[in-house]
Amino acid sequence: MADLKPGFNPLFLREEDLREGMELLFFAYRDFLAEADQVLARNGLGRAHHRALYFIGRHPGITVSELLKLLRITKQSLSRVIGDLTAKEMITQKPGLRDRRRRHLTLTPRGAEVERDVTARQRAVLARAYRQAGAEAVGGFRKVLAGLIGGEERKRFTPETGTPPRRPGRVPASGGR
Amino acid sequence: MADLKPGFNPLFLREEDLREGMELLFFAYRDFLAEADQVLARNGLGRAHHRALYFIGRHPGITVSELLKLLRITKQSLSRVIGDLTAKEMITQKPGLRDRRRRHLTLTPRGAEVERDVTARQRAVLARAYRQAGAEAVGGFRKVLAGLIGGEERKRFTPETGTPPRRPGRVPASGGR
């Protein structure tokens, strides 16, 4: 699976197609974020803040160092973001019981609200694209993106080995959201 | 197509799945760029420089204002990048024949070489993901990404209006690779 001789590469691996894919990623990512940025700006926040809010919302009680691993930035950079969010009373910090050095982060109601607003915006953009493309395309989308992820996080998105299957055409109905 | 009642949304539009898609996009984009960044750093360049090199390479003779539209940054920002690249002799500028205000940008051999190196790195990352995912998944990947793109650029990636789905086995190459 690793390397194929050029002549035997399937067509979708031609340089032209790969370039197209790269541009697609560039433009799509740019536009995916553009709309939510406006909501953020209205709240005096940047993308960095949103990422922190998002992951804290997803993992209530997460510690700073865990968050650091997710975001892959330096603790100093994150510290600033956490400071901002605390000042705006969007998150709270409380020391761990077992190890009081650790600070566990959670969203305040206000933080949760902002997170919801911003994320909802992004989700709407993605949902539109998903809907237009259809379930099958979404499956492919996820598969390729998961393949782009290196290191630890990859596991979180690869059905086989790790998480339970999550195939595109899985169980119908129930919990339809 | 805009809105479906919650109860009728297909499963892949559930909030959880959309959140997963967003994270996927975040991690994938981050890792997609990470490797190429190192090559760039070795050449004393940043992402901004690469983007300019890339598009100049793709559109030799492109003018500054056309480049501006592609990158969606201000002329002041681009001006700095162009200045850097010119100083490093990676691009050349020459006035237009018909309209001598315009400056047409092209890569120098040196610029082309750097662009090739960096882009090749990214292409390799993408190619690996493509290969693992397979042709069909790649089709879905493109379809969803194209749907995320708004405005002008969208057209560049939607083959025939209705998006006749760009099946893997289309045009038989020439310049293949």
Place this chain on the structure above:
DNA sequence: TCATATATGTCAACGTGGCTGACCTGAAAC
């Protein structure tokens, strides 16, 4: 020919979100 619009450049000031380095502090280990 003159007026206006266009393409580009430059200077200055600033914001976000990365970075490194120095340092503080609570918990643990010797």
Place this chain on the structure above:
DNA sequence: GTTTCAGGTCAGCCACGTTGACATATATGA
């Protein structure tokens, strides 16, 4: 109990975006 160290902060720097004001050359139409 002094040292070690992980977790976190403070200070300052850099890349790369932004706005705003203004300069200049050129094209174009009245």
